[in-house]
Amino acid sequence: KAGVAELEISDEQESQDLTGIESMDQCRHTLEQHNWNIEAAVQDRLNEQEGVPSVFNPPPSRPLQVNTADHRIYSYVVSRPQPRGLLGWGYYLIMLPFRFTYYTLLDIFRFAVRFIRPDPRSRVTDPVGDIVSFIHMFEEKYGRIHPVFYQGTYSQALNDAKRELRFLLVYLHGDDHQDSDEFCRNTLCAPEVITLINTRMLFWACSTNKPEGYRVSQALRENTYPFLAMIMLKDRRMTVVGRLEGLIQPDDLINQLTFIMDANQTYLVSERLEREERNQTQVLRQQQDEAYLASLRADQEKERKKKEERERKRRREEEVQQQKLAEERRRQTLQEEKVRKSECLPPEPHPDDPESVKIIFKLPNDSRVERRFHFSQSLTVIHDFLFSLKESPEKFQIEANFPRRVLPCLPTEEWPNPPTLQEAGLSHTEVLFVQDLTDD
Numbered sequence: 001k002a003g004v005a006e007l008e009i010s011d012e013q014e015s016q017d018l019t020g021i022e023s024m025d026q027c028r029h030t031l032e033q034h035n036w037n038i039e040a041a042v043q044d045r046l047n048e049q050e051g052v053p054s055v056f057n058p059p060p061s062r063p064l065q066v067n068t069a070d071h072r073i074y075s076y077v078v079s080r081p082q083p084r085g086l087l088g089w090g091y092y093l094i095m096l097p098f099r100f101t102y103y104t105l106l107d108i109f110r111f112a113v114r115f116i117r118p119d120p121r122s123r124v125t126d127p128v129g130d131i132v133s134f135i136h137m138f139e140e141k142y143g144r145i146h147p148v149f150y151q152g153t154y155s156q157a158l159n160d161a162k163r164e165l166r167f168l169l170v171y172l173h174g175d176d177h178q179d180s181d182e183f184c185r186n187t188l189c190a191p192e193v194i195t196l197i198n199t200r201m202l203f204w205a206c207s208t209n210k211p212e213g214y215r216v217s218q219a220l221r222e223n224t225y226p227f228l229a230m231i232m233l234k235d236r237r238m239t240v241v242g243r244l245e246g247l248i249q250p251d252d253l254i255n256q257l258t259f260i261m262d263a264n265q266t267y268l269v270s271e272r273l274e275r276e277e278r279n280q281t282q283v284l285r286q287q288q289d290e291a292y293l294a295s296l297r298a299d300q301e302k303e304r305k306k307k308e309e310r311e312r313k314r315r316r317e318e319e320v321q322q323q324k325l326a327e328e329r330r331r332q333t334l335q336e337e338k339v340r341k342s343e344c345l346p347p348e349p350h351p352d353d354p355e356s357v358k359i360i361f362k363l364p365n366d367s368r369v370e371r372r373f374h375f376s377q378s379l380t381v382i383h384d385f386l387f388s389l390k391e392s393p394e395k396f397q398i399e400a401n402f403p404r405r406v407l408p409c410l411p412t413e414e415w416p417n418p419p420t421l422q423e424a425g426l427s428h429t430e431v432l433f434v435q436d437l438t439d440d
Contacts, residue, residue, distance in 0.1 A: 076244045076256050123211060127153040130210035134173065137207070142184050147197040150204040154216050157204040162233050165268050165275070167201035167261055172217050174225030175209050179247040183226040190250040196257060201230075228253075230260050234267045334394060342388035346381060348372050357421050358429045361398075363391055364436040375422040382421070383409035386434060395437040400430065407432070 128151075135149050150157045154170070161168035171188070174180050187193060197203050206213030220229050223245055230242035242260035244253070349356035349372045359382070361369040371385060379398075386392045398407045407424055408415040 076242070076248070125211065127212040130212035131206055134205065134207045134210060134213070138173075138184065138205075141181075142189055145191075145194070146189050147194050147203045150202050152204075154204060154206075154212065157202055158231065158238050161202050161231065162238055164202075165233060165272055167264075167268075168231040168238075169197060169201050169203050169257070170216065170220065170229040170231060171203070171205035172213060172220070172222055172225065172227045172229075173205060173207045174227070175207055177225035180225055183247055187226075187248060187250050187253055193250050193253055196254055200257075200261060230257065232264055232268060233271055234264065236271070338388045338390070341384045345385055345388065346374075346377065349374050356428075357426055359426070360429075360431045361386060362431065362433050363389075364393060364396075364434060365391060367391060373421055375426075376420055378420055379407050379409040379418045379424055382407070382432075392434065393436040393438045396434050397437055399433045399435055400424075400426070401433065 131149070131151060131153070135151065138146065138149075150160075152160075157168055157170075160166075173184070206216065208214050208217045217227075220227070220240070220243075222229075222243075226245075226247065228242075228244040229240050230244075231238055231240050233239070234241065241264050242256070244256055248256070351358075351372065353372075353374070355375045356372045357375055358370065358372050361371075363369060369386075369389060373381060373385075382398060386396065386398070398409055399405065400407060408418050411418060
């Protein structure tokens with residue numbers, strides 16, 4: 001029979017990052033946790049580096065659900081050999097009532113015990129401890145040559161198989177079943193079986209006497225032991241694609257597992273292609289988003305520069321306007337000062353006044369100005385007269401030619417009180433030169 005039974009993975013099984021191994025004590029502790037199995041310890045360490053939760057720190061889980069109503073799953077059931085010959089059938093018929101009575105009483109006893117006290121296996125408290133305990137028991141009983149056991153919870157194994165797109169082979173060990181010992185010793189530990197399992201799939205196993213194994217058995221609903229289930233990602237869901245029940249020989253096991261993998265390999269190939277396409281789409285979308293963000297940042301940068309340029313232009317215009325206003329106020333103040341100085345000038349002496357001085361001023365624009373002053377007047381009066389003229393510069397100094405000197409018309413440290421015309425040594429008629437100092 002061929003078909004599909006789907007198994008959903010709980011979205012709550014999120015990975016937890018752990019710290020790296022930093023000391024020999026931590027290395028020793030890790031090896032002790034893995035029962036000194038170096039391969040399993042390395043596997044767990046690699047899982048940690050990939051972001052998969054450590055098998056010794058499993059996240060909380062909820063009961064697994066498996067669709068067992070679909071009978072199209074590939075199923076291979078090995079029945080126990082029928083009695084042969086008259087002696088075999090006689091022994092079988094003689095033991096049949098005893099066997100029937102024994103199993104009936106055993107079922108009644110188990111039912112009564114469960115009715116009085118719930119099955120303790122229904123409470124999973126240490127799933128990783130259950131796995132490690134089973135592996136330790138298996139190695140003590142059957143030796144250390146066996147397929148590599150996945151040292152983690154069932155949910156973690158499913159997550160790894162889903163992420164890595166690999167087959168997951170689940171083995172449920174029935175401790176009390178009469179065929180379990182022979183299967184483990186002769187089939188599961190056969191070299192060719194070990195090679196196939198280690199190279200082609202993940203392998204998870206547990207005893208149904210352990211709470212973790214019992215929980216998985218309730219999900220997979222096995223009918224007899226030994227029980228094997230092949231699980232893979234199919235149609236984006238973890239799916240049971242094969243069930244092998246009963247005592248199976250190594251060659252038959254290899255043939256059946258190979259048949260199941262070959263029949264479902266196309267689904268893994270398709271899933272890989274779809275995952276690669278999704279990754280490429282995601283990368284393309286990310287590149288488009290990055291290109292859009294880069295374009296957006298470029299536009300924002302252009303807008304910012306334009307805004308800064310507009311702001312600089314506005315500030316320059318404001319500065320120019322302020323300079324114009326300041327210059328206008330300065331000119332107005334200057335004109336008002338000229339008018340004030342002109343109004344404060346003493347009257348011009350009469351030409352016949354013997355104490356008067358006739359001064360001819362040669363301005364920087366080559367124009368001439370003539371006026372009379374009194375000998376007793378301060379040189380400041382001369383300066384104020386020239387300052388009140390419209391054609392005179394804002395700043396200037398007055399120079400005499402014979403001898404050549406600058407007249408101290410304004411108060412200085414040397415001349416706090418400017419001298420009078422007579423003290424300055426001016427004659428009745430003088431020619432003075434006005435030198436422009438505005439640029440200085």
